[in-house]
Structures are given as C-alpha cells and as structure tokens.
Amino acid sequence: xxxxxxxxxxxxxxxxxxxxxxxxxxxxxxxxxxxxxxxxxxxxxxxxxxxxxxxxxxxxxxxxxxxxxxxxxxxxxxxxxxxxxxxxxxxxxxxxxxxxxxxxxxxxxxxxxxxxxxxxxxxxxxxxxxxxxxxxxxxxxxxxxxxxxxxxxxxxxxxxxxxxxxxxxxxxxxxxxxxxxxxxxxxxxxxxxxxxxxxxxxxxxxxxxxxxxxxxxxxxxxxxxxxxxxxx
Amino acid sequence: xxxxxxxxxxxxxxxxxxxxxxxxxxxxxxxxxxxxxxxxxxxxxxxxxxxxxxxxxxxxxxxxxxxxxxxxxxxxxxxxxxxxxxxxxxxxxxxxxxxxxxxxxxxxxxxxxxxxxxxxxx
Numbered sequence: 518x519x520x521x522x523x524x525x526x527x528x529x530x531x532x533x534x535x536x537x538x539x540x541x542x543x544x545x546x547x548x549x550x551x552x553x554x555x556x557x558x559x560x561x562x563x564x565x566x567x568x569x570x571x572x573x574x575x576x577x578x579x580x581x582x583x584x585x586x587x588x589x590x591x592x593x594x595x596x597x598x599x600x601x602x603x604x605x606x607x608x609x610x611x612x613x614x615x616x617x618x619x620x621x622x623x624x625x626x627x628x629x630x631x632x633x634x635x636x637x638x639x640x641x642x643x644x645x646x647x648x649x650x651x652x653x654x655x656x657x658x659x660x661x662x663x664x665x666x667x668x669x670x671x672x673x674x675x676x677x678x679x680x681x682x683x684x685x686x687x688x689x690x691x692x693x694x695x696x697x698x699x700x701x702x703x704x705x706x707x708x709x710x711x712x713x714x715x716x717x718x719x720x721x722x723x724x725x726x727x728x729x730x731x732x733x734x735x736x737x738x739x740x741x742x743x744x745x746x747x748x749x
Numbered sequence: 750x751x752x753x754x755x756x757x758x759x760x761x762x763x764x765x766x767x768x769x770x771x772x773x774x775x776x777x778x779x780x781x782x783x784x785x786x787x788x789x790x791x792x793x794x795x796x797x798x799x800x801x802x803x804x805x806x807x808x809x810x811x812x813x814x815x816x817x818x819x820x821x822x823x824x825x826x827x828x829x830x831x832x833x834x835x836x837x838x839x840x841x842x843x844x845x846x847x848x849x850x851x852x853x854x855x856x857x858x859x860x861x862x863x864x865x866x867x868x869x870x871x
Binding site for chain 1: 804805814825828830831832
C-alpha cells in the first residue's frame with residue numbers, strides 16, 4: 518500500500534497548480550490528485566528518497582503551461598455543457614406537462630396583443646429595453662452576490678456574464694417581432710404571440726441552463742458554496 | 750480493442766490515436782465501472798505494455814468533453830488528505846460506447862480489406 522502525502526504536501530500541490538494558472542477548484546482537485554498519486558507511486562520505487570524529494574522531482578516533470586491548456590479546454594467544455602442544458606431546458610417547454618404552460622403563455626400573449634391599441638404596442642416597444650435591463654440587473658446582482666460569497670472559484674459558475682449579457686439584449690428580438698407583426702401597418706397578433714413566447718422561453722431556458730450549471734457545481738463541490746445560503 | 754488501435758495508429762501521437770482517446774476512455778469505464786484520471790492513464794499503459802502513454806494535457810480535456818456531452822457522470826470522494834474525482838458511464842454513455850465500438854470494428858474490418866486485400870481474400 519502506498520504511503521499517502523500529508524496535508525501540508527497536498528496544500529503545496531494546490532499552491533503549485535494555482536501558480537501554474539489553474540484557478541478553478543474543480544480542475545485543481547483533479548490535477549492535485551493526479552500529481553499526488555504519481556508522487557505516491559514514485560515514492561514506492563525510490564525508497565532512498567524522502568517524499569518531499571520525490572514531490573519536487575515529480576513537479577519538474579510537468580511542462581510550463583501544460584495545465585493552462587487543460588483550463589482553456591475545461592472552459593470550452595463548460596460552454597458546451599451550458600449549451601446542452603440550454604437546449605434541454607428549451608425542449609422541455611414542448612413536452613408534457615410544461616407544454617401546458619407554453620400554450621397558456623402563447624394564449625395570454627395573443628389575447629393581450631390582439632386587444633391593445635397600436636399606440637400601446639408602440640409604448641411597450643419603446644420601454645422594453647428598460648424592462649430587460651431591470652431584470653438583467655437584478656439577475657446580475659444575485660450572481661455577483663453568490664460569487665462574492667464563494668470562497669473557491671469553479672469553472673461551472675464562470676458562465677454568468679454571458680447569460681447576463683444575453684438577458685440584457687433579449688429585448689431587441691421582441692422589438693423586431695413587434696415592429697414586423699403589429700407596427701408599421703402590420704396586424705398579425707397570432708404570429709406576434711407565437712414568436713414572442715418562443716423567444717421568451719428561449720431566454721428563460723438560458724437562465725435555467727445557468728442555474729443548472731450552478732446546481733451541478735454545488736452538488737459536486739459543496740465546499741465552494743459553504744458560505745452561500747441555500748435559498749440564494 | 751488496443752490491438753486494433755495500435756494497428757491503425759502506427760502508435761504514439763498520430764491524429765488517429767488522439768481521435769480514439771474518447772473511445773479508449775469509454776471502453777475502460779465500461780469494463781471498470783468507475784475510474785479516476787491517473788488510474789485511466791496507468792490502465793492504458795499497462796494494457797498496451799507501455800506503448801500508449803496518455804498525459805494530463807490530453808486526458809482531462811477528453812474526460813471533460815465526455816462529461817459535458819452527458820456521457821459521463823462524476824462523483825467526488827475523500828481519499829486520504831484530498832478529494833478524488835471518479836468518472837462512470839451514464840446510460841447515454843453506455844449506449845454511445847456500444848455504438849462507437851461497433852463503428853470502430855466496422856472501420857478496422859474495412860481498413861484490413863483495403864490494406865491487405867490478398868490476406869482478406871484468403
């Protein structure tokens with residue numbers, strides 16, 4: 518059985534990978550365990566050497582910048598995972614029982630858009646930016662609050678800015694929909710209702726994907742969220 | 750499977766070998782249920798008599814890709830003074846492994862026919 522590295526030696530490895538540009542705790546965990554297992558194995562074959570000597574010798578075997586590539590690839594894969602969650606969340610709106618919500622949302626949009634005047638539509642069109650910005654601000658505030666409470670950084674919670682930017686700009690598409698279905702002489706409330714609700718569901722799915730990534734990170738690395746209240 | 754890979758890769762770091770890394774991981778996880786990173790590198794080295802060596806720079810991106818695709822599930826366990834990340838196949842991962850292995854078997858069969866037509870014809 519291999520002798521295991523001490524807590525101090527493990528902390529030294531965490532410092533080493535951090536200095537090598539690995540800032541995400543989830544990637545650090547994996548690399549530290551990899552290096553530590555390698556050192557423990559090497560120690561078995563080099564009986565004359567102390568564990569510290571084998572540790573330093575093993576660390577010299579890693580090339581400069583090798584771990585940065587792992588981090589870059591991890592960020593790429595988190596974006597991929599986010600896209601997968603996004604698409605899955607969106608698809609759920611068209612399966613039972615969520616399709617009920619989708620139909621009701623489209624129906625409400627249709628009733629409202631059919632009955633309001635063109636002037637009112639114009640007013641909604643003009644104030645959408647402020648509404649979208651307000652929602653994004655509240656959402657960004659929540660995410661920033663969570664980030665400040667987290668003692669460790671995770672790759673899964675690094676996608677916040679992209680989602681906030683998307684929510685801020687989401688109103689542009691609704692504006693285009695309103696312009697070409699209910700303004701400029703058009704009167705197509707049914708098409709406006711369908712396209713608006715699909716777009717809104719797409720935006721909700723983006724936020725849900727970000728939440729799913731947070732939940733995924735929280736389940737695997739609860740120590741990174743230990744100061745974050747469960748309800749936040 | 751490793752004989753197949755050695756045959757088609759001409760060994761070491763060819764593009765073909767890099768492209769097969771995901772399949773090697775999937776196959777190992779199918780056989781061993783759950784594994785951690787270093788264990789995977791050692792198992793590959795052992796089963797290929799030290800001819801295939803996977804480094805960290807190639808292994809972890811491949812594992813993270815499979816995880817992002819939903820083919821692998823992850824659990825964390827405390828081992829000694831450190832946490833260890835274990836990978837296992839999801840249901841989707843199991844189905845994908847079967848598909849990819851079938852594709853590889855067909856591919857190798859066709860390559861053998863193309864590269865050694867006389868041998869294949871008997």
